[in-house]
Amino acid sequence: MDWSHFRFRSVWELAAGPDAVFAVLERAEDYPLWWPQVREVTSTGEDQGLARFRSLLPYDLLVTARAVRRDQGAGVLEVAMSGDLEGWARWTVRAWPGGTRAVYEQEVEVRKPLMRRLAVPGRPLFLLNHGLMMRAGRRGLVRYLESV
Numbered sequence: 501m502d503w504s505h506f507r508f509r510s511v512w513e514l515a516a517g518p519d520a521v522f523a524v525l526e527r528a529e530d531y532p533l534w535w536p537q538v539r540e541v542t543s544t545g546e547d548q549g550l551a552r553f554r555s556l557l558p559y560d561l562l563v564t565a566r567a568v569r570r571d572q573g574a575g576v577l578e579v580a581m582s583g584d585l586e587g588w589a590r591w592t593v594r595a596w597p598g599g600t601r602a603v604y605e606q607e608v609e610v611r612k613p614l615m616r617r618l619a620v621p622g623r624p625l626f627l628l629n630h631g632l633m634m635r636a637g638r639r640g641l642v643r644y645l646e647s648v
Contacts, residue, residue, distance in 0.1 A: 503619035506626070508606040510634045515599040516645040518575060522593045524644065525602065526570060526577055534644035535637040550583075555633040557625060561585060561612065584612040604634065 514521055524530070528549060531538040539560070540552040547567035554560045561584040568588070569578040575593035587608035594601050610616055615626070 502609070503623060504610040504616050506606070506608055506610065506630075508604070508630055508634075510604045510638075512602045512604070512638045512641065513596060513599065514602060514638075514642060514645065518593050518595050518600045519572075520645060520648075521600045521602055521641075522572055522575060522577070524641065524648075525591050525593065526572075528565065534640040536640060537633040537636060553633070555629045555636075557629050559612070559614065565589075581608060584610070584615075586611050 524534075528551070529541045529543060531541055531551075537553055537555045538551060539554050541549055542551075543549045544564070547570075549565055551563050551565055552560050553563070563581045563583040563585050565579040565581050567578070568580050569576055569590075571577075576590065577593075578588060578590040580588050585608040587606065589604070589606040589608075592603045592605070594603075610619065610626075615622070
């Protein structure tokens, strides 16, 4: 097993409609407005940017994200990532009774040297950290959708 390899899947059921959710999720530069652990997103070109994340653990992750799919009809937003995390992340947004079901999937290999050295003993903390980040993201998105 490669201890530096992670797969994540989170499902968010939201009261807002799919078009509204998709519109917010496709504006990565606005993530810091509603997702506390997304500290900064800076555009570096057409469909590409640099993002800085920090959750409970005392380290930042810097990732360059490049859009590889933006398909509102299919409800899919996907990016390729490089930097401290290498891999991909994808949102799939669908109508759901009472609103929207947004599924976040991510498959990455950790490239940050400290995290690679701590991959075995730190894995439970990395998983917990990610879970807390996703929970805070969902809460922030719900509040943001209610305010716009």
